[in-house]
Amino acid sequence: MNKKKIILVCGPTGVGKTGFAIDLATRVGAEIIGADSMQIYRYMDVGTAKPDAREQSAVRHYLVDVVDPDQDFDAACFARMADLAIEELHKKGRAAVVAGGTGFYFKALVHGLFRGTKADPRVLAALEQEAAKGVDLHARLLRVDPSAAAKIHPNDLFRVIRALEVATTHNATISSLQEAHGFEGERYRALKFGLYMDREKLYQRIEKRVDMMLDQGLIQEVEGLLNRGYTSDLKSMQSIGYRHVCLYLKGEIGFNEMVGLLKRDTRRYAKRQLTWFRREKEMIWLMPQEIERAFSLASDFLVDRD
Helix, strand or coil: CCEEEEEEEEEECCCCHHHHHHHHHHHHHHEEEECCCCCCCCCCCCCCCCCCCHHHCCCECCCCCCCCCCCCHHHHHHHHHHHHHHHHHHHCCCCCEEEEEEHHHHHHHCCCCCCCCCHHHHHHHHHHHHHCCCCCCHHHHHHCCHHHHEEECCCCCCHHHHHHHHHHCCCCCCCHHHHHHHHCCCCCCCEEEEEEHHHHHHHHHHHHHHHHHHCHHHHHHHHHHHHEEEECCCHHHCCHHHHHHHHHCCCCCCCHHHHHHHHHHHHHHCCCHHCCCCCCCCCCEEEECCCHHHHHHHHHHHHHHC
C-alpha cells in the first residue's frame, strides 16, 4: 500500500528508449534514472549512446556519468543509488522514470538482490592463489555452473571466485540459490513498459547506429580512453564496441572485420535483452510510437490511490 511508485522503460538496444523516456517523463512531470551498465561511466559517451547534453537538459538524468571506467560498479551499487534518487524525487513530489537496457539493474531495484551465503575465507584464499598462478577460473565455472558463467564476465574475478566458492562450499550452485531466492518481493510499485519493434527493423537500426557511432568518433573516443591510462582489459573496456575498437587499434583485426563483428555482437546482445525482459511479469509491451498510450497508462497509475 505504501510502496513508492516508479515507471520502468526497458527494451533492447537501438529500439528508442531514450527518446521515449524523455517524452514520457516530460508529459508526466518526471525525472529519469538511467538503468544502463555502461552509461554510468565517464568519458564513454559515443559507444554507450549516452543521452547528449540537449537530452539531459530537457529532463534531468540520474546515474549517468557517476564512476570512472576503472571503478567497480554493480547491480547493488545501482540499486543503492537509484533508491536515493527515487527518495529525492519523492520528496520533491516528482515521479521517477527508470529507463535503460540492463535487465539485472531493474531486477535489483524492483525485487532486491540475492544476498547469498556466508563465504568461507579459506576457500576464497585458495581460489585467489589459483587465479594468481594463471588458472582459468572462468572456464572452471563454465563447467561447474554454466548459468552463472554466462552472466559473469571472465575479467570479473571477484564474482567468478565467489561463484566457485559457493559451488565448492555448499551442495548447490550460486545460480540455483539465486533461482530459489526468486526475487519474489517487490520493493516498489512499478508500471513496466517494454519497447519492441519488428526484429528486422531493429537490426537495421542497430547497424545504422553502429555506422553513426563510428562517424561520431567512436575510434577516437577509445583512443582517448587508452591515452588516459584505461587499459583494454578493464571490465568497462571489454564491453560491446570498446573491445572491438581495441582489437582494431592493436592491429588484431581490420576495420571492416571490426565493423562486422560489432554489428553482429550488438544484434546478439539485443536478442538477449529481449529474452530477459520477456520473462518479466506484468510487462506492457509497446512500440516506440505508442507514447500516447504510455502517457495515458502512466497518468492513471500515478493518480491511483490503491
